[in-house]
Amino acid sequence: HITTKHQAVRALATPFVRQMAREMKIDIEKVKGSGPAGRITESDLKQFKENDSFSREKAKQHDDK
């Protein structure tokens, strides 16, 4: 086959947003997209990161207790 697509079902985001996710060390497959057809935007990534560090922070506090 000379036409290929990478994977059947995967997170939807523009190439730049996918690159950003890699740079932010986010597994883009775990992010919920807010755009049409579930498209992930830059702000979805930021949101995800915030929630993520928030929950890690909380987990850490929990451990400390």
Place this chain on the structure above:
Amino acid sequence: MVVGDFPIETDTLVIGSGPGGYVAAIRAAQLGQKVTVVEKGTIGGVCLNVGCIPSKALISAGHRFHEAQHSEDMGIFAEKVTVDFSKVQAWKGSVVKKLTGGVSSLLKGNNVDVVTGEAYFVDENSIRVMNDDSAQTYTFKNAIIATGSSPIEIPSFKYTKRVLNSTGALALEEVPSSIVVIGGGYIGTELGGAFASFGTKVTILEGTEEILSAGFEKQMAALVKRNLKNKGAEIVTKANAKGVEETDTGVTVTYEVKGEEKKVEADYVLVTVGRRPNTAEIGLEQVGIKMTDRGLIETDKQCRTSVKNIYAIGDIVSGPQLAHKASYEGKIAAEAIAGHSSEIDYLAIPAVVFSEPELASVGYNEKEAKEAGIEALASKFPFAANGRALSLNNTDGFVKLITRKEDGLVIGAQIAGPNASDMIAELGLAIEAGMTAEDIAMTIHAHPTLGEITMEAAEVALGTPIHIIK
């Protein structure tokens, strides 16, 4: 032969200067690496010298020749149209030279060292480069292998002066009066089509049920077949080429079709049955790089081989053997070496055939979507209902959009028609951006342009096309 005693040091060593190698080298240099490219043949690799570029030049010249003779219905008459094939070849050569010269300047301009010779791995940090009268060792921190591929030779069709591979066919000095093409893949179809435009009697022998069967739909191949037939070509499918007898003036090719043995005579036979990766004679075994069972080099998402400072890109790794895939991987490898997070991360690679009409495809087609278990919708709109296509007097073709049923997400597109090669860009972008049929339908497309066909196909997907009755 003098063996250089002192190895030359470099950061990134690239083997091969095709669209994989030279792009990797430039990107690596842009990212601050000291780069050396080793090339045993000509700068630009297969693509620029004996592939993409010269084939498209011949196709364009053939197109001009054909069109000059066939514009009567538009009121344009040409009395006697002739080809001076040596001039065609000279022009083709000038195009190639401009591009390869350009690549050389780009490499120089980016301070990339270009070394002529054949590279052979010594160990994971050094290679030896051999040319006619010397050998020199180079040490490197990282290497990128981009040695490309070569035409497969089948035992019953050893290459000679009249049994040609694509390189030989591209170099012919006159328009052959007849040619047999073995293999109706995109290379055979393109070159066969170019010669048919010049008036050569072309016979294509294809082993499977259909030409262009890898990646293109039957409906698309059918348009190309009809066009080829109008130019006098004969296309024999399910044909098994058996052997060739060669005389001073031509060849007789024997083939079998439906259990019957047949013969066809021609000036030349062109064999285009596939290309094999150039991975056999570069000393990969010295470094223990893992291979797939098909002779390809195994790589990860960053184009890294099993040896962590050695990368491989282009025709020698898995995926379609296409120049733009090689270049894309070249950038990834160079960026990965620079420590960037770049990864092979495309949703779709376009594929184009410069036949008449042109064919272009990106992402899923109907069948592939079904096989992948996606509930998909195929929406088609013909060139014949488009004002621009009519005003170009070129209405043969269609745009077919493949969308996901649940939300209209564009997951693929197939285009057959004039300038399909230009039109596919929009759809590649749409797929990468995760756009829906609505997005395309609501984007204003200029009138009268071929892009309106794409817009209308999107409207067909939504059930509200303007220029077609549902």
Place this chain on the structure above:
Amino acid sequence: MVVGDFPIETDTLVIGSGPGGYVAAIRAAQLGQKVTVVEKGTIGGVCLNVGCIPSKALISAGHRFHEAQHSEDMGIFAEKVTVDFSKVQAWKGSVVKKLTGGVSSLLKGNNVDVVTGEAYFVDENSIRVMNDDSAQTYTFKNAIIATGSSPIEIPSFKYTKRVLNSTGALALEEVPSSIVVIGGGYIGTELGGAFASFGTKVTILEGTEEILSAGFEKQMAALVKRNLKNKGAEIVTKANAKGVEETDTGVTVTYEVKGEEKKVEADYVLVTVGRRPNTAEIGLEQVGIKMTDRGLIETDKQCRTSVKNIYAIGDIVSGPQLAHKASYEGKIAAEAIAGHSSEIDYLAIPAVVFSEPELASVGYNEKEAKEAGIEALASKFPFAANGRALSLNNTDGFVKLITRKEDGLVIGAQIAGPNASDMIAELGLAIEAGMTAEDIAMTIHAHPTLGEITMEAAEVALGTPIHIIK
């Protein structure tokens, strides 16, 4: 004249069947409305009959004629190339007929009633339609006005057999040996270019500093000018056309340039100095629809006029006088009537000139971005460095991408070059989708295609172009 006693009722009444009207009618019908279209001339309006389509057909035929004679450098020679202009016209007519016939069938297939005659408003719920021998009243719930525009006539150049507007120029029965074009906007440039391709001696008199100055950059106009000059055309800018003297065999046009009065003789003079909206004789005053001071109808984002059940679209409302803008508004109006939330909500309308090279523009250009106070970056890549353009032997042009400095957002693009009309589609979509230069650069574009020029322009924006030295 018999006046129908009984008014005929309809849901949505559309006045005019150009690309605004017929598209509105079809969309309204698709949404379940009972639709009547009134057309006083020919189905398809200006665009299909005497505008976009016939002009592009002439341009294509001229292109074929020219190319048949000028492919020697590629090795293709034609001994004697001739034009049978009556055949060109017959072919052009067949293209128009196919499209207008198509629109008629589409209207029929969507159960739209088509009425021939001139519509005149009686009140906000009825119009009278007059034709040669009868008049009939129609009542409607909603109306969409799409009466288009007509060529402006200047007093010193009254239209005659030799003083032509675009419609007259498109209908010429033979290739004129010479023509003077007054007005170097896109219509004058396109038609002048078509005749120049056929060998007519063309003189363009443009009042401002540059041809194509509305919307296209100097650099783009310069390429077109050079091409026109190569075809023997003369272009006089800052020229003030004063008057014309007509004889049986030709015209003498007087104009002033740099304070000097000059004269030029030709077979014909074509006046293309703009188009005025057809809003004067349709009884708008009967319903009290608000107009702008430029004679346009005022509308809101749903194309609604100051009278809430009457809509207006196309050349009679503000914005560029372009067919695709009319069609876009047609859909919005029809959807608004159906109660949808549709609104005029585009980021960019593309504009294309079918000159040689083709010009296409979408979104902001450099100057407009500056004027809008956007810190923008302009990134350019030439066709001459692209393999496809070289293999087409057609390298005149560039892609210029306008991105927002802060984040790389694509906000505009200008293309001059072969197939610019096809290439602009990708960039229109990129703008509507809010994509960045990175997105375009990271999307794989097929090799060798013109789309790679767009990709490279995006890489220029990022500072990492492969095929150009920074």
